[in-house]
Amino acid sequence: MSIGILGGGAFGTALAIALDQTQDVTLWARDTTALSDRRESPRLPGARLPETVTVTAEFAEVTSSDTLLLAVPMQQLAGVLAQIDDPLEGKSIVACCKGIDLETGFGPAHIVALAKPLAVPAILTGPSFAADIARGLPTALTLACQDEERGKALQQSLSTPTLRLYRSTDITGAEIGGALKNVIAIACGVTIGAGLGDSARAALMTRGFAEMTRFAVANGARAETLSGLSGFGDLALTCTSDLSRNYRFGVALGRGDAFDSSTTVEGAATAQALQRVAQDQNIALPIASAVAQLVEGRLTVQDVIKDLLARPLKEEKPC
Template sequence: MSHDHPARAAVFSAGSWGTAAAKIMADAGSDVIMHARRSEIADAINTSRRNPAYFPDVDLPVSLTATTDPATALDGADYLVLSIPAQTLRAALAAWTPHIGPDTVIVSLMKGIEQGSGLRASQVIAEVTGVSADRVAVLSGPNLAREIMVGQPAAATVACPDEDAARRFQTACHTWYFRPYTSTDVIGCELGGAVKNVVALGAGIASGMGLGDNATAVLMTRGLAETTRLATAMGAHPATLAGLSGLGDLVATCTSPLSRNRTFGTHLGRGSTIEEAAAATRQTTEGVKSAEAILDLAHVHGVEMPITEVMAALLHEKISLDEAAAALMQRPPKPER
């Protein structure tokens, strides 16, 4: 697609990461239309140039507008950028599919595994829309939305089976503060993004219980090991998991108080119930929803994932917090590799 005009991007929807991605693309010179479910959000974006629900204090670029109408948002779009909860993707996308143009590249920002099917977001997208895999890309990395909204530096991996499509999207989201790298390893990028949320719940629990920074480092290291085991069993390249969408995202999500999954875990570690933690965290915490789906994948592929196993058991109230902490920290001694 060679364009004389700026790239057009439709960003669904107007949550925190969707808003940050829309701002990145607008700052990179694209024309961006955000799809908001609520008209008051769309109106506020169009009139006051702010998203009152997530970033009431940050001005949005003039080239960014919003609508509640999917057809309007998708009209002439080069890119459909999807940032919605992984568990609502299938139903929402089915309604939007009739409006997707024949050349639109669909970019997933979603970091979850679908419950029941065990599918990654790119697989759900291909299944629901019928679009070929080389028109589906994923963007993943250490991307805390709040930092990106205020122009603090970040980077990410853009993965697509079609390298040319990955490069085009790289250009469409490259700004002075946001640096995308390209890859063809969609599986590695998606699994790194999904599993790190589960590990971050564990890191949050360790933090909430006051177990110390060494414990967090152990969880992250072993968490990366189990992520890499599953990803490579599913066909990913191990180097991807050592990159931005693997280690990079894991570090940001496990260590930052801005991370929803870590925050959720911290509440659990301090003794909150799962309901209380959910109420306190407010936004979607993909790790809570994906833990069991990831564990199912591990069983299918014959891979041991002890941290994911403990988190799934705790989230389903099969074990107590103290049992979870003990299990997270007391693995049987064996050779590291």
């Protein structure tokens, strides 16, 4: 089976390196200079792209593959799909980005289904840093596809000796887990940046997980999906590691420091999109709402801390 990957950033490059062990891989990028000449992505320094991976800037060369992996930033996903004239009928299209689209309020697999209704959408998500995948370190992810037989085929073709995939049919749950954990990671970063300590971070992770589960179940997902790799697993990784861009962004917010604007922080846009959707659905998400207001500059860190601590005391519930 041939694999086409759209997106020459850190995660797309890492997937190309990993999957080249078992599949024929073609990697699409807007700028192929570094990938073709130096065989290295500027977003993933030190990780060499094998010579056997074909690099291209032409959509037709990558969309001819049996399976497509979309590793472009969430807010660019719809635009990239709109540039592909091929309806991709019958092909498996696996979204590898995490977030909620600002314009539509949908997750990545649903954006794929809207743009290419004749294709079979899926999502690959879970606790994973591109550098770990590229180095061949053990990583486990969730592969969610509503078509169970297609999901089984994808699980087999996309697994490697060090990349272990667990299968699910709950696309919505996998999407929401991957999207919302980035928002909670920003909140946890703010906590540490503001000097509130590890105990406060643990509390935010726990209550943030409750928000994730509450929102997911309200939108038709299964609660157990959020307890797996695509929810709790990814939350644990991104809320505790300096390798997480969302966590580092939150730390900068908490300290009042500037943050590199060229670094993609999916949780910032997702928090804003999530606030609108949650308001429309009348779902209380106090932590996510606070992050959205921080990102938009409508509240200060001190305001957020005061507001969250002043919330009414109540019985603890898991969601």
